[in-house]
Amino acid sequence: MKKLLLLSLFICTSFAVFAQKEKKEKTQLRHVVLFTFKATSTKDEVANVTRTFNDLYGKVPEIKKMEWGLNMSPEHLDQGFTHCFVLTFSSEKDLASYQLNPAHKAFQEVLKPHMDKVFVVDYFVTPK
Secondary structure, eight states: OHHHHHHHHHHHHHHHHHHHHHHHHHTOEEEEEEEEEOTTSOHHHHHHHHHHHHTTBTTBTTOOEEEEEEOOOTTOOSTTOOEEEEEEESSHHHHHHHHHOHHHHHHHHHHTTTEEEEEEEEEEOOOO
């Protein structure tokens, strides 16, 4: 009887841990931002924009994870977008707080003189 009780407890605990992990995965919100820069912007100015954007991680507590990279797709379907940033948030509320954060507003001021186009996609991660 004790073994059956322990086995039942183990199974219930395992399901609870799995459900909690699945719930956590479903609450990951991705904020994808792609930029094209003006032809008049220098490499140093673009590097400053990139650095300033990267510096938001750590300054804005709602950002759970951040990564970025330069487009290198051989398909040439990028429509001129060169820089891609992916930020992870826990909720739409956190994304909204990030957008109002003074550090994000200051970044936008650094970006504005150099940005040609921006493309933004937000989505909740759907685990397999």
